[in-house]
Structure formats: C-alpha cells, structure tokens
Amino acid sequence: MRTILSFAVVVLAGAAGEIAIAHAMKQIGEVHSFSLRVLTGVLRRAIRMVWLWIGVVLIALGFFSMLALLSWENVSFVVPSTALSYAVGALGAKFLLGEKINGIRWAGVLLVCIGVCLVWAG
Amino acid sequence: MNTSNIFHIKTYLLLLLMILFGSLGDILLSKGMKQIGEISNWSIISLLETFGRVFTSSTMWLGIGSLVIFFVSYVLTLSWADYSYVSPASAMSFAVVPLLGYTMLGEALSPIRWAGVGLIFLGVVLISRTPHRTTREDASCVQY
Numbered sequence: 001m002r003t004i005l006s007f008a009v010v011v012l013a014g015a016a017g018e019i020a021i022a023h024a025m026k027q028i029g030e031v032h033s034f035s036l037r038v039l040t041g042v043l044r045r046a047i048r049m050v051w052l053w054i055g056v057v058l059i060a061l062g063f064f065s066m067l068a069l070l071s072w073e074n075v076s077f078v079v080p081s082t083a084l085s086y087a088v089g090a091l092g093a094k095f096l097l098g099e100k101i102n103g104i105r106w107a108g109v110l111l112v113c114i115g116v117c118l119v120w121a122g
Numbered sequence: 123m124n125t126s127n128i129f130h131i132k133t134y135l136l137l138l139l140m141i142l143f144g145s146l147g148d149i150l151l152s153k154g155m156k157q158i159g160e161i162s163n164w165s166i167i168s169l170l171e172t173f174g175r176v177f178t179s180s181t182m183w184l185g186i187g188s189l190v191i192f193f194v195s196y197v198l199t200l201s202w203a204d205y206s207y208v209s210p211a212s213a214m215s216f217a218v219v220p221l222l223g224y225t226m227l228g229e230a231l232s233p234i235r236w237a238g239v240g241l242i243f244l245g246v247v248l249i250s251r252t253p254h255r256t257t258r259e260d261a262s263c264v265q266y
Contacts, residue, residue, distance in 0.1 A: 118238030
C-alpha cells in the first residue's frame with residue numbers, strides 16, 4: 001500500500017508541480033528579451049507568484065517521495081515513474097492548462113515514455 | 123525576419139540549451155560524485171566531510187551551474203510554449219546522455235538502449251512538428 005501511494009505521489013506531485021510552474025510562467029507572460037535587466041525583472045515577478053512556490057513544494061514532495069521509494073524498492077521499479085510523468089503531465093496540460101494536444105503530439109509523448117523506459121531497462 | 127520565425131528560433135534555441143546543459147549537468151554530477159567516492163559511512167562527521175568535498179569540487183560546481191542554466195531555460199521556455207510541448211522535449215537528455223557516454227567515454231550501449239534512444243528521438247521529432255503554443259496569449263502579458 002505504501003509503495004502504491006508513494007509511486008502515485010512521485011508521478012502526480014512531480015507532474016502537478018511542473019504544471020503549477022508552467023501556469024505561473026504563463027501568468028508572467030512571454031519573455032521577449034534575454035538581457036540581464038529583463039531576466040532580473042522576470043525573476044522578481046516569478047518569486048512573487050504563489051503558483052511558482054506551490055510548484056516548487058510539489059516538485060520537492062515528489063523528489064523526496066522518490067528517495068523514500070528508492071530506499072525500499074528497486075530502481076527498475078521506481079524509474080518508470082519518470083516516464084509515466086510525461087504522460088500524466090500531458091493529461092494535466094490538457095485538462096488543467098487547456099492545451100490542445102493533437103494525435104501527433106500524443107504519439108510523440110507515448111514514444112518518449114516507451115523510449116525512456118527502454119533506455120533505463122537496457 | 124518575421125515574428126513567427128523569431129518565435130520558432132527562440133524556442134529551438136532554448137530547447138537546445140535545455141538538452142545540452144541538462145545532459146552536461148547530469149554527466150558532470152555523476153563524474154564529480156565518482157571522484158568524491160562512494161558514501162560508505164553515514165555518520166554525521168562522514169557526511170559533513172562528503173559535503174565539504176562536494177562543495178570544493180570544481181566538477182560538482184560546473185554540474186550545478188549547468189543544471190541552473192537548464193532550469194532557467196526550461197522556465198523561460200514555459201513562459202510562451204506549451205508544457206506538453208516542452209516537457210517531453212526535455213526527455214531528449216535521456217537519449218543524449220547515453221550517446222555522449224558511447225561517443226566520448228566509449229561506454230557500451232545495448233540494443234535495448236539503442237532502441238530507447240531511437241524512440242525518444244522519434245517522439246521528440248513528432249512533438250516538434252506540432253504548434254509550440256495552443257493556448258491564447260494572456261492579455262495581461264507584461265512587457266519589460
């Protein structure tokens with residue numbers, strides 16, 4: 001039970017954290033220039049975004065859950081969670097961020113998931 | 123050069139930085155930790171000594187610096203591109219790291235890993251053929 005729970009936290013918290021950061025960055029708006037002045041301005045706005053901090057906390061939660069999971073399960077069991085998080089992330093992007101994911105992008109996400117598993121399995 | 127071209131070049135440039143520095147950071151951290159040696163004793167004093175070696179290792183700092191560049195590039199790209207576009211593209215480092223190990227360090231690659239590297243490349247190529255952004259531009263977008 002604790003393994004399933006931890007696995008779910010690794011996948012869900014990691015993906016949700018990145019989605020929260022993506023949402024925060026969309027609120028900040030497109031960065032048009034990469035000058036030091038602009039980047040400093042982006043950083044100042046970013047650290048005032050609640051969604052950014054929610055994202056950081058969720059990613060940290062996912063990371064520490066993975067460390068805990070690694071302490072009682074094999075790496076070969078834990079690592080596919082990385083691959084699964086791309087698929088879960090894409091679902092989150094569709095339903096939470098309103099991104100329109102066409103068939104080609106779904107196929108690409110699926111290939112990436114399988115590819116990551118194979119690289120680790122090999 | 124029109125706005126659309128600049129937008130595409132900017133996205134690809136940032137993705138390239140993400141893939142390069144993400145991969146480089148992983149390799150440098152791995153090399154740095156191997157130089158420091160395996161942690162065999164988990165006492166506080168031993169861990170503090172290990173931390174001391176980590177923070178005085180130039181390889182580790184180069185690795186950390188690379189990962190900071192990766193993270194900044196990732197977050198900046200997310201300010202305009204879809205999360206479902208950027209996130210799988212960042213998985214390219216899973217393919218680049220074994221390839222770098224194969225070409226630079228002479229590490230063996232099993233057929234299964236070759237297949238995995240091929241599928242990741244194919245997946246990222248497919249994703250790169252979809253629109254970078256499918257949500258509307260936020261009207262409150264801040265101009266700097």
